Amino acid sequence: MAIGTSPPMSPNVRRQYATELSIERTRLLYQGSLLPTLLMLLTGLLCAWLLWAPARYVQVSVWLVWLVALVVLRVFQVAAFEAAPAARQASPSWRRMFLGGSAFSGLTLASAAIALAPVDNFVQQAWVFGLLGAAALSASVAYAVSLPAFLSFALPCLVPPIVFLFVYDAGQQSGWGWLGLILLGALMVVAWQVNRLIEHGLLRRFQNQSLIEHLQSAQRQGQHLNHQLTAQVRQRRQAEDELRQAHAGLEQRVAQRSHELDLANQALSKSEQRLAQALEASELGLWDWNLETDEVHHTQLHALFGLDAEQVRSVRADLKPRLHPDDLPMLRRALVEHLKGRTEDYQVEYRVRHVQGHWCWIEDRGRAVERDATGRVLRMLGTRRDVSARKEQEEQQRLAATVFEAASEGIAILDADFQLLAVNQTFCDVTGYGRAELIGRNALELSCSRDARRHSQAIDQALEQQGRWQGELVEARKNGELYPQWLQLNSVRDARGGVASIVGFYTDLSARRESEERLRYLAHYDDLTGLANRALFRLRLHEGAQRMRFNGRSLALLHVDLDRFKLLNESLGHEVADQLLKKMAQRIANAVPEADTVARLSGDEFAILFDGYTNLSSLVRVTTRLLDKLRVPQRLGGHEVVISASVGISLLADGNFDLNALVSQADMAKQHAKHLGGDNFQFYTESLRASTLERLQLETQLRKAIDERQLLVYYQPKLCLRSGRLHAAEALVRWQHPQLGMVPPSEFIGLAEETGLIAPMGELVLRQACWQACEWRREGLEIRVSVNLSVYQLRQGKLVSLVRQVLEESGLAPHLLELELTESQLLDSVDHIIATFEQLHQLGVKLAIDDFGTGYSSLSYLKRFPVDYVKIDQAFIRGLLEGSQDAAITRAIIAMAKSLQLQVVAEGVETAEQLQFLREHGCDEVQGYLISRPVDPATFRALLERPAEYWLN
Numbered sequence: 001m002a003i004g005t006s007p008p009m010s011p012n013v014r015r016q017y018a019t020e021l022s023i024e025r026t027r028l029l030y031q032g033s034l035l036p037t038l039l040m041l042l043t044g045l046l047c048a049w050l051l052w053a054p055a056r057y058v059q060v061s062v063w064l065v066w067l068v069a070l071v072v073l074r075v076f077q078v079a080a081f082e083a084a085p086a087a088r089q090a091s092p093s094w095r096r097m098f099l100g101g102s103a104f105s106g107l108t109l110a111s112a113a114i115a116l117a118p119v120d121n122f123v124q125q126a127w128v129f130g131l132l133g134a135a136a137l138s139a140s141v142a143y144a145v146s147l148p149a150f151l152s153f154a155l156p157c158l159v160p161p162i163v164f165l166f167v168y169d170a171g172q173q174s175g176w177g178w179l180g181l182i183l184l185g186a187l188m189v190v191a192w193q194v195n196r197l198i199e200h201g202l203l204r205r206f207q208n209q210s211l212i213e214h215l216q217s218a219q220r221q222g223q224h225l226n227h228q229l230t231a232q233v234r235q236r237r238q239a240e241d242e243l244r245q246a247h248a249g250l251e252q253r254v255a256q257r258s259h260e261l262d263l264a265n266q267a268l269s270k271s272e273q274r275l276a277q278a279l280e281a282s283e284l285g286l287w288d289w290n291l292e293t294d295e296v297h298h299t300q301l302h303a304l305f306g307l308d309a310e311q312v313r314s315v316r317a318d319l320k321p322r323l324h325p326d327d328l329p330m331l332r333r334a335l336v337e338h339l340k341g342r343t344e345d346y347q348v349e350y351r352v353r354h355v356q357g358h359w360c361w362i363e364d365r366g367r368a369v370e371r372d373a374t375g376r377v378l379r380m381l382g383t384r385r386d387v388s389a390r391k392e393q394e395e396q397q398r399l400a401a402t403v404f405e406a407a408s409e410g411i412a413i414l415d416a417d418f419q420l421l422a423v424n425q426t427f428c429d430v431t432g433y434g435r436a437e438l439i440g441r442n443a444l445e446l447s448c449s450r451d452a453r454r455h456s457q458a459i460d461q462a463l464e465q466q467g468r469w470q471g472e473l474v475e476a477r478k479n480g481e482l483y484p485q486w487l488q489l490n491s492v493r494d495a496r497g498g499v500a501s502i503v504g505f506y507t508d509l510s511a512r513r514e515s516e517e518r519l520r521y522l523a524h525y526d527d528l529t530g531l532a533n534r535a536l537f538r539l540r541l542h543e544g545a546q547r548m549r550f551n552g553r554s555l556a557l558l559h560v561d562l563d564r565f566k567l568l569n570e571s572l573g574h575e576v577a578d579q580l581l582k583k584m585a586q587r588i589a590n591a592v593p594e595a596d597t598v599a600r601l602s603g604d605e606f607a608i609l610f611d612g613y614t615n616l617s618s619l620v621r622v623t624t625r626l627l628d629k630l631r632v633p634q635r636l637g638g639h640e641v642v643i644s645a646s647v648g649i650s651l652l653a654d655g656n657f658d659l660n661a662l663v664s665q666a667d668m669a670k671q672h673a674k675h676l677g678g679d680n681f682q683f684y685t686e687s688l689r690a691s692t693l694e695r696l697q698l699e700t701q702l703r704k705a706i707d708e709r710q711l712l713v714y715y716q717p718k719l720c721l722r723s724g725r726l727h728a729a730e731a732l733v734r735w736q737h738p739q740l741g742m743v744p745p746s747e748f749i750g751l752a753e754e755t756g757l758i759a760p761m762g763e764l765v766l767r768q769a770c771w772q773a774c775e776w777r778r779e780g781l782e783i784r785v786s787v788n789l790s791v792y793q794l795r796q797g798k799l800v801s802l803v804r805q806v807l808e809e810s811g812l813a814p815h816l817l818e819l820e821l822t823e824s825q826l827l828d829s830v831d832h833i834i835a836t837f838e839q840l841h842q843l844g845v846k847l848a849i850d851d852f853g854t855g856y857s858s859l860s861y862l863k864r865f866p867v868d869y870v871k872i873d874q875a876f877i878r879g880l881l882e883g884s885q886d887a888a889i890t891r892a893i894i895a896m897a898k899s900l901q902l903q904v905v906a907e908g909v910e911t912a913e914q915l916q917f918l919r920e921h922g923c924d925e926v927q928g929y930l931i932s933r934p935v936d937p938a939t940f941r942a943l944l945e946r947p948a949e950y951w952l953n
Contacts, residue, residue, distance in 0.1 A: 040105055070105055074105070100152075105156075105157075107156040107157070107160070151188075158183070158184045158187075159184070162181055162184070284300065284383045284384070284385050285298055285299050285300030285301060285303070285304050285383060285384050285385065286298070286299045286300075286381070286382075286383055287299075287366070287381070287382055287383070287384060288379070288380075288381055289315060289366075289379065289380045289381075289382075290378070290379055291377055291378055291379065291380065292378055294314045294315055294316055294317070295313060295314065296312065296313070296314065296315050296319070298312060303386075304352075304360070304362065304384065304385070304386050305322070305352060305354055305355060305360075306354050306355030306356055307355055319352075322352050322353045323350060323351070323352060323353075324350060324351035324352070324353075324359060326351075327350035327351055328350075330348065330350070331348050331350050331364075334346060334347070334348040335348075338367065338368065339368065339377050341375070344367070345365065345366065345367040346364070346365065346366045346367055346368075346380070346382065347363075347364070347365045347366075348364050349361060349362065349363050349364070349387065349391075350362055350364065360386055360388045361386065361387045361388045361390075361391040362384050362385070362386060362387065363384065363385050363386075363387045364382065364383075364384045365382050365383050365384070366380050366381055366382020366383070367380065367381065367382065368380050369381050405424050405425055407424060407426060409426060409505050409506060409507050410423070410424065410426045410427030410428075410429075410430045410431070410505070410506035410507070410508070411423070411424045411426070411427060411503070411504070411505055411506070412424075412427050412438075412443065412503075412504045412506065413501055413502070413503055413504075414443055414501065414502040414503075414504060415500075415501055415502070416498070416499045416500065416501070416502070417442070418442050418443045418444050418502065419440065419441070419442055419443075420438050420439055420440065420441055420442075420443050421439070421501065422439070423435060423438050423439070426506075427506055430477070430483075430485075430506055430508045431446075431448040431475075431477055431478060431506075432448070432477040432478030432479055432481075433446070433448070433478050443504075444456055447476060447478070448475050448476055448477060448478060449475060450475065450476060451473040451474050451475050451485075452473055452475070452487065455471065455473070459489060462489075463489060463491045463499065463502065464491075464499070467490065467491045467493075468488070468489060468490045468491065469487075469488075469489045470486070470487065470488040470489070471486075471487060472484060472485070472486050472487075472509070473485045473486075473487055483508060483509070483510045484508075484509035484510060484513055485506060485507065485508060485509060486506075486507040486509055487504065487505070487506055487507075488504070488505040488507075489502055489503070489504045489505075490502070490503045490504075490505075523535060524536035524539075526585075526599075526600040528578060528581060528582060528585075528600075529581060529582055529585035529586075529600050530585070531585050531588075531589065531598050531599055531600045531606070532597055532598065532599035532600070533599060533600065534599065534601050534602075536597070536599065537597060537599035537601065537607055537609070538659075540596065540597040540599075540609055541555075541557075541597075541609060541659050541662075541663075542659065544596065544609060544611045545652070545659055547611065548611075548652070554612065554613060554651060554652060555609065555610065555611060555612075555613075555651070555652040555662070556609075556610040556613045556619055556649065556650075556651050556652070557607060557608070557609055557610075557649070557650050557651075557652070557662055557663065557666045558592075558607065558608040558609075558610075558619075558623060558626075558647055558648070558649050558666065558681075559601075559605070559606075559607055559647065559648040559649075559650075559663075559666035559667050559669070559670040560588065560605065560606040560607070560608065560626070560645050560646075560647050560670075561604060561605050561606075561645060561646050561647075561648075561670050561674065562584060562604040562605075562630075562643055562644075562645050563643070563644045563645060563646055563674070563678035563679060564678075565577070565580075565603070565604035565643070566604075568580065568641065568643075572636065572639060572641075576636050576639075579636055580634075580636055580641065580643065581600075581603075581604065583634060583636075584630065584643060585598075585600060585606065587629050587630055587632075588606055588608070588626065588630070590629070591622075591625055591626040591629040591630070592608055592622055592626060594610070594622070595608045595609065595610055596609045596610060596611035597609040607663075607666070608626075610622075616683075619649060620681075623647055623649065623681045624681075626645075626647070627644070627645060627647065627679065627680070627681065630643060630644060630645050631643065631644045631645075631679065644678055644679035645678070645679070646670055646673035646674040646678045646679070646680065646681070647669075647670060647673060647680075647681035647682070648665075648666045648667060648668065648669030648670030648671070648672070648673055648681070648682055648684065649666065649669055649681060649682070649683045649684065650662050650663075650665035650666040650669060650683075650684040651683075651684075665684040666684065668684060669681075669682045669683060669684040670682070701737070702735075702748050702752060702755075702757055703757065705735055705737070706757065706760050706761060706764065710735060710736055710737065710738070711733055711734070711735055711736075711761065711764055711765075712733070712734045712735075712736055712936070713731050713732070713733060713734070713764075713765055713768040713769060713772070713937075714731075714732050714733075714734050714934035714935055714936055715729035715730065715731055715732070715769075715772075715785070715934060715935060715936075715937065715940045716729060716730045716732060716927055716931075716932065716933065716934040716935075717729050717927065717931050717932045717935075717940065717943055718730065718784075718786075718905065718925045718926070718927045718931075719925060719926050719927065719931050719951050720924065720925055721918065721919045721923060721924060721925065721926060721952075722924070724947075724949070724951050724952045725951075726783075726931075726943060726944055726946075726951070727782070727783065727784065728783060728784040728785070728786065728818070728925065729783055729784075729785055729786070729940060730785075730786045730788075730820075730927060730934075731765050731768070731769035731772075731785050731786065731787050731788075732745070732765075732788075732934045733745065733749075733761060733764075733765050734934070735748055753790060753792060756792060758790045758792050758793070759790070759792055759793055759796060762787070762788070762789065762790055762793050763802060765787055765788075766787050766802070766803070766806055767806055767809075767810070769785040769787050769817075770785070770806050770807065770810040770812045770817060771810050771812075772785065772937055773785045773810075773812050773816050773817070774810050774811055774812050775937075776941070777812075777813075777816070779941075781941075781944060782816065783816070783944075784815070784816050784817070784818055784846065785816065785817060785818065786818035786819070786820050786846075786848060787817070787818070787819055787820065788820045788821075788822075788850065789819050789820060789821045791821075794821075794832065794833055794836055799836060799840075800836060800839045800840060800843070803817070803819070803840060803843065803845060804843060807843070807845075813844075814843050814844030814845050815844050815845075815846060817845050817846065818845070818846040818847070818848055818868075818869065819840060819845060819846070819847055819848070820847075820848045820849070820850040820871065821833070821847075821848075821849060821850065822849075822850045822851045833865075834864055834865060834866075837865055837866050837867070838866055841866040846868045846869065847865075847866065847867045847868055847869070848867060848868065848869035848870070848871055848905070849865070849867050849869070849870050849871065850871045850907075851871065851873040852870045852871055852872055852873060852893060863900070867902065868902065868903060869902065869903045869904070869905050869925075870893065870897045870902050870903070870904055870905070871904075871905045871906070871907055872890060872893050872894075872904065872905070872906045872907065872923075873907070873908075874907050874908020874928070875908075876889050876890050876893075877890070877906050877907065877908045877909055877914055877918075877928070878908055878910075880913075880914050880917050881911075881913055881914070881917070887917070890906075890917075890918075890921070891921055894921050894922055894923055898922060903924045903925065904922070904923050904924050904925070905923075905924065905925040905926070905927065906918050906923050906925070906926045906927075906928075907926075907927050907928060908927075908928045909926045909927065909928035909929075909930045909931065910928050910929045910930050911930060912930065914928075914930070915930060919952075931951065
């Protein structure tokens with residue numbers, strides 16, 4: 001090799017040089033960045049001092065704080081880089097962070113020239129652009145070790161101001177822009193030249209360092225060769241002396257060696273025979289693999305794989321396709337590790353497809369026996385055997401261990417003397433002992449087996465005679481807690497019939513006992529309130545009747561039902577409702593301490609049984625006291641709640657009376673109390689039974705009337721006071737009974753609401769009213785029909801879709817349909833009603849509040865409801881001329897409605913004076929007997945023919 005020339009570099013060496021050059025550049029960048037950073041800080045301070053003016057205090061202060069933060073971050077970044085180990089300094093992230101910091105620094109300085117330097121101040125601009133040029137010049141020298149680093153600072157620093165100078169062309173600004181371009185070009189040329197010099201210097205330094213290392217390595221190799229040569233010379237001389245000595249006795253030993261060789265051949269032949277027999281007995285197969293030719297020789301191949309030796313000549317071509325795909329990576333890894341010399345021998349277990357189709361497990365062992373000069377393995381020898389039986393046994397053991405540990409019962413294995421050999425985790429959990437505290441100890445001597453010690457004689461006898469013992473014990477845990485335990489012991493006998501070991505199964509019966517006690521409790525008591533349930537109530541009722549037959553005492557039954565509890569449940573939620581039920585149940589129990597039984601029959605229904613009441617007056621006092629205590633206000637969930645109840649009372653004076661009838665009578669009396677408004681009690685009477693039967697019959701007939709179309713729709717006209725025309729009508733349902741004639745609405749409307757029949761009845765009225773309005777429109781009459789809604793229809797959630805469907809089927813314009821809801825019903829699910837009204841309003845349907853002024857709704861609710869009409873209740877209209885209060889209320893309602901841009905309808909107008917009062921005070925529409933009673937469609941059609949003067953005069 002010529003002196004001064006560097007040795008040729010391989011691609012790996014070149015990549016190493018490139019990596020080291022990159023790391024060195026990064027290191028030089030960080031080492032040389034402190035001075036430019038300080039210069040940048042100095043430049044920023046000078047710029048801030050030059051640009052400081054009252055008009056720019058905030059901008060300059062923010063910019064200066066940002067610049068100082070960047071300088072501090074750059075200093076911390078340099079300190080972190082210098083503190084990082086060399087391995088971490090090689091990370092590319094340091095270079096990217098440096099470039100990002102340089103770019104942000106350049107942009108920060110550029111922002112001063114663009115946003116802070118006044119355009120009309122030449123001196124300040126000259127200073128700022130001069131300081132920017134100085135900063136860029138320092139960066140061209142300090143960052144020139146990496147052109148991207150220089151450009152990441154210079155371009156953000158100079159290009160934005162240059163572009164700004166060209167764009168903002170006022171005066172001589174373009175000249176400054178050309179000067180900036182020239183400066184940028186000059187700095188790039190300077191940076192490029194400096195970068196070339198630094199690059200050349202670094203490259204020369206690395207080449208010289210490599211050359212020095214190469215020379216030192218060659219020197220060491222030469223010294224090593226000299227030592228080897230000297231040693232070989234000594235060895236050769238010694239070998240020549242030994243050779244001369246050995247040659248003298250060689251001929252003497254040749255004959256002896258020949259004789260010994262014959263004896264060895266005979267012994268080898270015998271050894272091969274014994275080896276073949278041993279291998280056959282041990283079921284081991286030998287293999288000899290030539291890795292150069294991939295040829296392999298086997299023994300016992302047919303016994304292992306069911307194949308003949310001729311079928312497997314090559315490992316890759318013949319044996320590899322039979323290996324299980326999941327085992328190939330493991331086998332390849334073990335083989336490669338051994339071929340590379342990392343393991344002493346090659347040992348692996350894998351699966352091979354047998355010729356009969358099943359997978360068999362093979363244990364393969366071997367090692368390299370021949371290598372070439374470079375250490376590459378040429379030949380391997382080894383053995384293989386079928387370990388499928390062992391694998392299956394291990395799997396069975398693993399499954400048994402899994403079952404042993406995962407069993408829900410405690411399991412312990414003991415020897416014949418009850419010494420613990422093994423326990424599972426459940427046994428430890430049951431007894432409270434750790435596994436280490438139990439193994440090797442006598443199970444009967446543990447404190448957790450004191451009840452078993454009392455039965456030890458019976459246990460020994462049962463195990464000896466029957467081979468098993470089982471029974472329930474009361475044992476103690478480690479902490480002294482007693483618990484019921486079911487113990488089952490099974491003996492395992494050895495070949496001679498003696499007890500070799502004992503397997504015990506320990507079951508903790510605590511949870512089962514608690515569950516049984518819980519079930520017994522729930523069978524007779526209510527889980528929520530702790531009162532007797534329906535089953536225990538029936539049992540106590542039967543026992544009371546039995547006692548009454550013997551001693552002649554009377555029974556009294558109170559059926560208590562909380563009023564409006566369903567509304568509270570829906571409003572406050574189920575959790576608060578459950579708390580309320582608990583408190584009400586406690587109040588009931590405390591209010592009637594003399595009662596024989598207090599039971600909860602269902603959600604909000606309770607029963608109180610008095611065995612042997614004295615007289616009716618005592619029952620009245622007890623029931624009155626009960627109602628008074630129930631209605632005492634209480635706070636639940638931040639709400640003050642007042643709950644009343646309806647109570648039905650039935651009496652039993654005859655022990656042979658049907659108990660079911662007694663319960664039915666109390667329920668009938670309770671229903672009557674609720675019908676009367678609640679918060680009262682009623683005794684059962686025969687007249688009440690007759691009334692209830694009549695009500696049931698009426699309900700049945702009403703259902704039949706809906707199905708058979710006995711319901712009719714009548715229309716009560718509405719008079720417009722401005723035009724004097726009948727332009728609207730309220731649709732009202734009427735029942736034409738085949739035998740009873742016309743049934744008054746007061747007798748079946750309330751019943752329909754209670755039974756849920758109001759929904760199909762309301763749908764019938766809605767459909768007929770819409771079809772009738774369409775019929776009138778085809779005759780040239782545009783009549784708006786109003787239909788009353790019930791809360792039950794709103795709760796069903798189908799009202800909007802029903803109205804949309806009826807409008808589509810009938811073809812009625814939406815503005816000719818008006819839906820009315822009474823004011824008192826607005827308090828039920830306000831948000832839901834508002835959402836429903838908004839959807840109906842979007843359909844174009846008119847909405848009205850009926851009976852306005854009689855409810856308790858807030859005016860804030862009225863503001864939220866998208867209604868069009870307000871109907872003044874007839875109670876105010878009836879008293880218009882009797883006193884000033886009704887007239888004042890009516891005037892206030894009209895004024896309020898007008899301020900809210902709502903139409904006002906007065907119902908129940910029966911006199912001309914009432915009509916005149918409403919007309920004078922701006923009421924829009926009226927209806928009542930003065931105009932017309934509800935009439936059938938034909939009569940209503942005739943009323944439309946009358947002129948306006950008829951109605952207003």
